[in-house]
Amino acid sequence: MRQKKWEELAEVKRELAERDWFMGTSGNLSLKVSDEPLTFLVTASGKDKRKETAEDFLLVGADGQPAEATHLKPSAETLLHVKIYNKTNAGCVLHVHTVDNNVISEWYGDEGEVVFTNQELIKAFGLWEEDAAFRIPIIPNFAHIPTLADAFAKHVHADAGAVLIRNHGITVWGKDAFEAKKFLEACEFLCQYYVKLLLLKR
Ligand SMILES: CSCCC(=O)C(=O)COP(=O)(O)O
Numbered sequence: 535m536r537q538k539k540w541e542e543l544a545e546v547k548r549e550l551a552e553r554d555w556f557m558g559t560s561g562n563l564s565l566k567v568s569d570e571p572l573t574f575l576v577t578a579s580g581k582d583k584r585k586e587t588a589e590d591f592l593l594v595g596a597d598g599q600p601a602e603a604t605h606l607k608p609s610a611e612t613l614l615h616v617k618i619y620n621k622t623n624a625g626c627v628l629h630v631h632t633v634d635n636n637v638i639s640e641w642y643g644d645e646g647e648v649v650f651t652n653q654e655l656i657k658a659f660g661l662w663e664e665d666a667a668f669r670i671p672i673i674p675n676f677a678h679i680p681t682l683a684d685a686f687a688k689h690v691h692a693d694a695g696a697v698l699i700r701n702h703g704i705t706v707w708g709k710d711a712f713e714a715k716k717f718l719e720a721c722e723f724l725c726q727y728y729v730k731l732l733l734l735k736r
């Protein structure tokens with residue numbers, strides 16, 4: 535079971551690395567392994583996530599601490615993953631820093647959210663109506679991780695979602711790895727599109 539989950543998460547990591555979404559050791563990923571007790575695989579902190587090694591992930595529990603003896607440190611942002619798994623039935627959490635998601639988080643940061651409308655790809659989030667709007671909340675980039683996690687948790691209500699952390703990155707979650715990756719790709723597409731549109735409009 536754990537090996538299967540490891541390979542599944544490794545495959546997602548590989549695909550996001552191919553997109554060059556792990557600049558400067560940024561980013562963290564996790565995949566739920568069990569519900570009772572809650573355990574999940576999470577990326578080890580500080581690694582170059584483009585590399586594939588036997589120490590890429592470690593198993594942690596509901597408190598985000600290692601579930602077994604290891605010299606590896608869980609991602610510094612594991613507490614955000616913990617909030618999602620404890621509040622929802624999500625099965626996978628993906629966090630990446632890209633230039634475009636950072637620009638959008640700064641441009642709309644004072645508004646506290648970015649709203650995407652009139653874009654076919656918002657159907658990826660199950661929004662099929664012609665006048666549908668897809669909103670991504672934007673939270674401040676608190677350096678104190680428990681404070682960041684509390685601000686983040688205020689926007690975690692459903693089994694799938696996305697939150698932008700201002701001038702930091704995006705965290706997206708879904709019921710499984712396929713859905714989380716689909717949402718992340720759709721969010722990145724929308725951020726890239728808005729950045730280009732804003733530049734053209736100037
Ligand atoms: C060098 S990026 C700063 C930390 C961060 O935001 C991140 O996503 C990676 O941290 P981790 O501990 O998960 O490697």
Ligand SMILES: [Zn+2]
Nearest residue numbers: 560561611703
């Ligand atoms: Zn980060």
